[in-house]
Amino acid sequence: MRVRLGVDIGGTFTDVALDTSAGLVTTKVLTDITAPESAIFEGIKKVCKTAGIELDEIDQIIHGTTLVTNSVIERRGAKTAFVTTEGFRDVIEMRSENRFEQYDLNLTLPVPLVPRKDRLTVHERVAASGDILLELDDGDVERLVELVAKGAYESVAIGFMHAYVNPAHERKIAKALSEAMPDIFISLSSVVSPQMRELPRFNSVIVNAYVQPQIAAYLKRLVSEIKDIGINSQVFMMHSGGGIISVETAIEQPVRLLESGPAAGAIYAAGYAGTHGIEKALSFDMGGTTAKICMINQGAPKSANTFEIARSYRFKKGSGITVSTPVVEMVEIGAGGGSIASVDKLGRIQVGPISAGSEPGPACYQNGGNSATVTDANLIVGRLDPDKFAGGEIPLDPQLASAAIDRDISRLLNLPIMDTAFGITEMVDENMANAARVHTVEHGEDIEQFTMIAFGGGAPLHASRLCDKIGIKRILIPPGAGVGSAIGFLRAPFSYEATRGFYQALETFDINAVNTMLEDLEEEAKSFVTMGVGTADTEKQLRVFMRYVGQGWEIPVLPDVMRFAEADVVNLCKCFEETYRAVFGRTIDDLDMEITNWSVTIATAVSTSNMIPKSESQQIATIESDCTLFDARTRQALKTSKVRRADMITGDFVVGPAIITEDDTSTVVSTQYRAIMQSNGSLLIEHQELKS
Numbered sequence: 001m002r003v004r005l006g007v008d009i010g011g012t013f014t015d016v017a018l019d020t021s022a023g024l025v026t027t028k029v030l031t032d033i034t035a036p037e038s039a040i041f042e043g044i045k046k047v048c049k050t051a052g053i054e055l056d057e058i059d060q061i062i063h064g065t066t067l068v069t070n071s072v073i074e075r076r077g078a079k080t081a082f083v084t085t086e087g088f089r090d091v092i093e094m095r096s097e098n099r100f101e102q103y104d105l106n107l108t109l110p111v112p113l114v115p116r117k118d119r120l121t122v123h124e125r126v127a128a129s130g131d132i133l134l135e136l137d138d139g140d141v142e143r144l145v146e147l148v149a150k151g152a153y154e155s156v157a158i159g160f161m162h163a164y165v166n167p168a169h170e171r172k173i174a175k176a177l178s179e180a181m182p183d184i185f186i187s188l189s190s191v192v193s194p195q196m197r198e199l200p201r202f203n204s205v206i207v208n209a210y211v212q213p214q215i216a217a218y219l220k221r222l223v224s225e226i227k228d229i230g231i232n233s234q235v236f237m238m239h240s241g242g243g244i245i246s247v248e249t250a251i252e253q254p255v256r257l258l259e260s261g262p263a264a265g266a267i268y269a270a271g272y273a274g275t276h277g278i279e280k281a282l283s284f285d286m287g288g289t290t291a292k293i294c295m296i297n298q299g300a301p302k303s304a305n306t307f308e309i310a311r312s313y314r315f316k317k318g319s320g321i322t323v324s325t326p327v328v329e330m331v332e333i334g335a336g337g338g339s340i341a342s343v344d345k346l347g348r349i350q351v352g353p354i355s356a357g358s359e360p361g362p363a364c365y366q367n368g369g370n371s372a373t374v375t376d377a378n379l380i381v382g383r384l385d386p387d388k389f390a391g392g393e394i395p396l397d398p399q400l401a402s403a404a405i406d407r408d409i410s411r412l413l414n415l416p417i418m419d420t421a422f423g424i425t426e427m428v429d430e431n432m433a434n435a436a437r438v439h440t441v442e443h444g445e446d447i448e449q450f451t452m453i454a455f456g457g458g459a460p461l462h463a464s465r466l467c468d469k470i471g472i473k474r475i476l477i478p479p480g481a482g483v484g485s486a487i488g489f490l491r492a493p494f495s496y497e498a499t500r501g502f503y504q505a506l507e508t509f510d511i512n513a514v515n516t517m518l519e520d521l522e523e524e525a526k527s528f529v530t531m532g533v534g535t536a537d538t539e540k541q542l543r544v545f546m547r548y549v550g551q552g553w554e555i556p557v558l559p560d561v562m563r564f565a566e567a568d569v570v571n572l573c574k575c576f577e578e579t580y581r582a583v584f585g586r587t588i589d590d591l592d593m594e595i596t597n598w599s600v601t602i603a604t605a606v607s608t609s610n611m612i613p614k615s616e617s618q619q620i621a622t623i624e625s626d627c628t629l630f631d632a633r634t635r636q637a638l639k640t641s642k643v644r645r646a647d648m649i650t651g652d653f654v655v656g657p658a659i660i661t662e663d664d665t666s667t668v669v670s671t672q673y674r675a676i677m678q679s680n681g682s683l684l685i686e687h688q689e690l691k692s
Contacts, residue, residue: 002059005044005233006489008261009036009065012288012338012358013457015483015664016043018051018058019490025051026483028390028457028664030358036067037222041229055230062489064238064260067218068211072113072258072321073310077210078154078185082114083144083173084202085161089119092202100318110310110319113210114157120147122173128503130165136172144173145180157209159189159202164501167194185212192253193324195597196501200306200324207309207323208255215254219247236494238264241326242301243495243603249528255325258309261485263328266294266301268488269453272478272682274299275609281476282436282450283330284466285484286458288338288375289355293436294330295443296453302443304329305499305545305556305599326497326599331439335431337375337458338362341405341424343412349420351428363404364396372408374428374458376401380421381630382640383461383659383668391663418637422630429462433469444583451476455484460667464656464685465632468670473690475673479681482664495603496528504595505549506573515563518542521600522562529602538602545597546576548588554596555579562600615678618651629657633671648677655688 006017009031018025025047032038040063048055071077082089092112101107122144125134148156156177163170167190174186186209193204223235237250240259250257262285269283273296281296295302307327308320334353338361344350351374356362360369364376364386378384379401386396402417410420440447448471454463455478463475480487498521504514522540529538542562545554557576561568577587621643629640641658645667653676654660656669660683667683669675675685 003053003057004060004062004490005047005058006264006486007040007043007061007063008264008483008485008489009039009063009067010261010287010289010485011066011070011355012336012361014039014043015486016040016047017480017483017486017490018047020051020053022051024480024487026480026486026664028483030361030394033357033359036065037218037225040222041225044231056232058231058233060233061226061231061235062238062244062492063222063235064264064485064489065257066261068215068254068257069259069309071211071214072207075113076214077113078213079152080114080118080155080157080206080210081148081151081153082119082202082206082209083148083156083158084119084121085125086121086123088161088198089116089121091198092119092206096199096318096322098318100316110321113206113321118151118153120144124160124169126160126162126166126169128162128165130162132166132168136169141173141176145176148177148184149181153184154213155185155187155209157187157189157202157205159198159205161198163188163190164194164196164201167191185209185216187212192255194500195305195324196503197324200322203321204255204323204325207258207321208253211254212251215257216251219251223247238489238492239326239495240328241303241495241497241601242267242328243493243497244489245494245496245528249496255323258323258325259307259327259330262292262294262330262332263301264488264492265292265455265485266296266328266330266488267492268455268478268484269294270296270299270301271491271609272453272476273451275612275680276476276614276678276682276684277611278451278453278476280445280450282440282447282452282472284432284436284452284454284459284463285456286432286454286462287336287456288458289334289336289357290332291335291432291435291458292330292332293432293439294328295440295445295450301328303327303556305597324499326499326601331435333431333435335374335428337373337378339374339428340371341373341377341409341427343409347413349409349413349423349427351424351431362401364398364401365394366397366400370404372401372404372424374424376404377421377424378461380405380417381425382628382637383425384666385627385642385661388661418630422632422635425462425465426632429465429469432462432466436466436470444585448472453478455481457482457665460665462668464668464670464673467687468633468672473687475685477667477683477685480664481667482662491606493603493606494529495601496525497599497601498522498525498528499597499599501597502595506569506593506595509564509569511564511566511569517598518563518600521598522602525600525602529604537605539605541601541603543599543601544572544595545599546572546593546595548591549594550591555583609680612679614684615650615676617653617674617676619653621648621652621654621677623654624661627659629659629668631657631671638671645683650677650679652677
């Protein structure tokens with residue numbers, strides 16, 4: 001068996017999972033913001049020491065990072081020029097003209113990543129058909145090269161109108177720039193996001209160019225330093241679509257790394273949803289900085305080809321930068337253990353989105369932090385053991401937590417410390433509940449029909465209370481939940497999704513042209529996958545983005561073919577209607593259908609675990625000790641059973657209130673719930689009304 005290692009760098013913790021023939025070994029270490037790779041090396045050495053293996057025995061490292069997202073949010077990217085068609089340089093500033101906060105008279109739109117003075121234009125024009133309406137003049141190209149050289153730009157993003165159909169002009173500019181300045185980074189929209197709609201396409205290529213120098217330097221340094229400490233394995237990256245790509249691909253298209261860690265978490269949750277036969281699951285990943293919620297249907301996370309990053313207005317939809325790249329679709333809010341609590345002008349407790357992160361961290365970390373955070377509140381209400389946090393490696397100080405909560409909130413609101421701490425946990429739980437409700441409603445789903453799969457350092461602490469609020473009756477806490485995303489890296493396939501904007505009305509569907517285009521997409525995707533796995537067996541999937549004529553947005557349709565014949569076009573219509581009805585509850589009569597974008601995904605086959613039968617409660621789990629927990633339902637401090645998860649065997653159960661402890665996290669079982677150990681090490685938490 002190969003020795004594989006997954007590493008997830010988060011805003012607060014770096015999670016490491018080592019998979020060997022003897023089993024899985026995991027750890028959490030605080031992220032070093034100034035040198036993120038140092039936390040990787042510390043974590044690798046710790047798990048190898050625990051597993052009793054040498055560094056040179058590691059065969060494969062799979063890595064995910066928030067570096068791309070953080071660079072965009074914090075505006076720490078390269079000095080970038082954006083080259084576009086004359087008359088269209090303000091597209092990224094005009095946005096979609098949507099007021100994401102309709103009644104805010106002082107609404108401030110997000111500032112574009114590239115200032116207007118750095119948006120350069122040339123005289124050229126390509127039609128939507130791909131025909132060249134205005135040729136790119138050589139003199140214009142020379143003028144542009146001089147401007148870029150004079151501007152001392154590190155990176156250039158090139159995005160022309162309709163370049164997804166005909167990229168000739170983008171390639172001509174790129175060739176001229178690279179010949180004149182061989183060291184400059186160049187990104188083409190026809191490569192990064194060859195899809196229709198100029199706003200997300202322009203944003204995507206700009207984000208790619210903006211972070212590329214930094215990501216290239218980081219990944220090259222990481223690979224070099226990994227070899228320096230004695231590890232000779234290949235390094236791969238997790239991409240936002242839920243698969244693994246080579247470091248070379250990640251350097252070329254870093255925009256695909258935007259949601260790499262959260263995507264791995266969704267893969268982790270989806271695997272356990274399949275194992276337990278859960279058709280509808282809601283993955284809930286809460287770490288130190290953010291919380292992520294993703295829907296999983298039939299064992300597969302919901303995916304999309306566009307999403308928003310760096311939302312600037314209370315994490316409100318529409319206030320971020322829309323990019324078009326394959327992604328596991330989820331909602332992300334600033335609700336984590338490090339989220340800072342405060343009092344607003346109306347005297348209400350607010351939590352997040354600002355986080356204390358790993359440096360200085362929550363007040364109770366004893367690392368110089370003095371802000372009241374969710375972790376401080378959890379410590380006060382009894383959800384955390386101050387001596388066993390992070391396996392005992394980060395001792396927590398209740399007095400520092402109490403002092404921060406008292407100073408920042410209790411004195412201002414004239415509330416007791418315990419009530420204030422409870423209020424902080426309630427606010428963060430309510431924020432997450434609202435996000436979960438909206439996310440499911442937007443996709444036409446009833447949230448009460450889902451089973452929650454909770455993981456990450458914070459999710460098991462909050463899951464049962466969150467489910468109380470949204471009406472979910474079952475929760476699954478898989479083994480290794482505290483480092484779920486890192487484990488997800490080890491479960492993910494090598495994959496690549498190739499996309500293309502190619503308009504087709506079903507009335508005039510050109511079968512030959514479509515099949516030729518699909519062959520090109522398949523070859524493109526295959527070339528990237530084989531960089532990582534050679535000639536391994538792969539699976540293929542086609543997604544077609546369709547709509548009714550006149551509509552402004554599409555839905556993804558999954559036909560069961562990779563090439564089209566006459567009969568398949570008819571079946572595609574039926575498939576669209578079935579999908580449309582599932583999303584919106586009805587279809588529209590007498591309207592033609594059309595296709596805007598296409599995507600082909602090639603992925604290596606992933607071994608799936610057999611479904612396991614549900615283990616019913618058989619014997620009461622061994623109680624390690626008792627503690628006191630402030631119960632949200634009764635609003636009282638209750639005597640609570642404390643159980644070590646490692647001591648539980650199949651069929652062991654505990655009735656809430658209870659806390660089930662492990663090194664990487666703790667699971668709170670509220671009153672009205674009971675937890676039963678399953679045969680694969682998962683904890684199934686059920687509402688008492690489900691008890692037969």
